[in-house]
Amino acid sequence: MSRLLHDMNPSVKFIIVTVSMLTMAFFFNPWTPLLFWIGILILQMTMSRINWKLWALMMLPFTLGAVGYLWTTLVFGADTGGEVIGSFAGIEVTDQQWAHAWSLTFRVLAFSTLSLLFAFTTNPVTFVMSLMQQLKVPPKIAYGTMVGYQFLPVLKDELTQIRQAQRLRGVGQDRHWWHRITGTRRLLIPMLAGAVRKAERAAFAMEARGFTGERRMEFYRPIKVSGRDYVLAGVFLVVLALSCAGGIVLGK
C-alpha cells in the first residue's frame, strides 16, 4: 500500500474534499452517494496507511446516524407521492421515500468517510503551514492556531489536575448528567483563567522573536504543490464525476 494520500498537499486535498461535499449536496438519488462512498473507500484502501480499527471506531457514530436517517425518513418522511412499494406494520413506503432515505443514508456515510480520510491522512501542522503558504491564510491566524494546538496537551493535563483537586473537595461524583453539565462551569473557570495568562505569555514570546503578523517571503520548509497533487486531484474528480454520471443513469 502506498502513502500517496498522506503525502498529498493538504490544501489541495482540502479543496477537493470541499468541492466533493458541495457537489454531493445536489444529488438526491441513492446511487451517486453510494458510488462515491465506495470510490472513497477504495481510494483510502489503496493510497493510505491508516489504523483501520480506529477508523471503524470513529465511523461507528456516523453509521448509527446514517441508520437513523434511513429509519426516520422511511417512517416520518413527508408523503411526496409515487408508487407504494411495500408496507410494514401499517407504514406505507413509496418508491420516492425509499430512494430519498437511502440517498440520505449514503450521503451521511460518504461525508463522514471523506472527512475521516482527510483527518486520518493529514498532519495538522503541515495543514496549517500549507493553508498559509498556498491559500494565503494570514500568519496571525495560522500561528495562532499552532499555539492553540501546542496548548492542547497542556490544557488536558490541567483539566485532569483540576478534576482531581475538585474530587477531593467532594464534587465530581454527580450522579445525574444535568449535575455534570452544570459542573463543567467549575472546571472551565480555573482552566480558562490559566489559559488567558498562557495566551498572553505566548503572544509576548512570539512578538519578542520578531513575529509581526506580516506575510512571510521565505519558509524554512516550503510546502509545494507538485504534479502528483494535480494527478491525485484528478483521480478524485474522476471518481466524483463517475458517481454523478452513474447516479443519473441508474436513477432513471
Next chain:
Amino acid sequence: MHEPVVSLADVSFRFPDDQVNTLNGLTFTIRRGERVVISGPSGCGKSTLLYLLNRLYPLNCDGIVEGDIRLFGKRADDYRPGEINRLIATVFQDPDSQFCMTTVEEELAFTLENLRVSRADMERRIVDVLAQTGLTDFRNLVIQSLSGGQKQRVATACALVAEPEVLLLDEPLAHLDPLTARNFVRWLDGIQKQTGLTVIAVEHRLDLWEGFFEREIVLGSDGQMIGDHTADSKAPVVFPKRASGMTGKPALSVSDLSVEISGKQLLELLSFDIGEGEIAVIAGPNGSGKSTLAKALCGIYKHTGTVKSPGTGYVPQSPEFLFLTNSVQDELSFSGLATTKMLDDLADRLKLKAIWDAHPFAVSHGQKRRVAIGAMLADNRPVIIMDEPTSGQDVAGLQELFSLIDERSREGITFLIITHDMEFASAVADSVILIKDGRLTGKFMAEEVWENPALLNAHHLLPPKGADRREPAFA
C-alpha cells in the same frame, strides 16, 4: 570602554489605566558585553523595564513613556515593529508558554522566518546555534516532551539563532528547580564567554546565579532606581529559626503503599510514619513519584497497602484548582462539615477576615494558598500535603509560605511538602522523605540529610547554602 547598547535618560512609564508611574526617572547606560541584573521587589516594574527594551511596550499596552530610550544609539521609537528583535532577543520565565511549533528545529526556523533570513542561510544558522548551545541532538525532538530546564535551553537557542547583540532574560529560573537552575546558569555562562553577548536579566533570586552578574541595577517599590553597583553574590533567602511543632502523637501511618496506573508501577511498597505537628519534606528527582505519592495519600489515586490518617488534604501548585465557589467564605464552608464557630476561628488564624467576601480567584497567590489550606482544615483534614509550593515564589512569597506552615504546625497541623528547594526545606523541615524511581530511599531527620551531600546528589538536590554555617550548632 565598549560602546553603549542601551541608554535611558530620565525614563518614566505609566500604564494608561494607572494614576501613578510604574517606572520613575530611570537613567543608566549598558555597554556591550556587560552582564547586568535588574533586581527589586515584586511589582516594582522590573519586567516592564525589560519590555521597554525589547519594544513589547509601549505598543502592546498603550503605555505612556517619558524620557529618552536609545537602543544602539537610535531612538527606540524609530524602530519598525519587529526590527529591534533582530538585535535584542528575549527568554521568558514560563517554559510552557513560549513555543508555537512542534519540534525544536521548526521553532528555530520560526525565529528565522520572522526575521526574513534567506532560506539558504537558515540551515547554517540552525546547525550553528545547536552546536553552540550543545543541543544538536535535540534538533528533531518534540518540544512538549522536554523537561522544564531543557525547554529553557531551547528557548535560549531560539533567541540566539537571531544572532542578537543583547539577550534579555525575564526570570528564566523561576520555574526550574535549583539544580536545573544552577546547570542552566553555568551553561549560559559558557555561551556568554564564547559570544561576548550583552546579558540583561530580571531576577529576584540572585543566590541561584552564583557569580554570573557583574553589575546590579536595583529598583525600589515605587519604580525608582535605588542602586547601580557591582553585583555581589547574594546570601540566600533568610528564614527565622523555628522550633519543631511535633506533639509526639502519631498522625499519618503508611505501610506497603503501592500505586499502579494503567499497568505502570509508579510507587512500590512505601512505608513511613509521620507524627502530629511534624513537617516532612518529600524530595527526589523529577518523575520519581512525589506527586503520585501525594495523590495516593489523599485518596485521588487508588493504591494498595494501608494508610492511616485523621484526614489528608492536598494543596496543588495552583491552589485555584481547588476552588468551587464565588467567595472565600463559601469556599471554607463548602463541605458543610465545619460549624460557624470553627469557620470564624479558621478565618482568624489564617487572616482571611479581610478577604472573607472576595472571589477566591481575585486574591493574591499567597492568599489563595491560605484559602486552600483553610478549606482543607474546614473539611477536617489535619494532614496537609502541598505540591511544589515553592516553585516560582520570590523572597517575600517564600517567607510568607514559611510563616504560614510554621504557624499551622504549632497548632498541631501535620505537613508533607513536596519541594526541590533545600534552602526552604532546611528552614522548615523536621524530617525529609527521599524518593527515587518510585521507591522510598528512607525517611531521615532533616539535619542528617544536609550533612550528607552524596545522598542529596543521588536525589538531584543541592545542599542548602547555609548548611556548613549551621553545622557547628548541631555538633
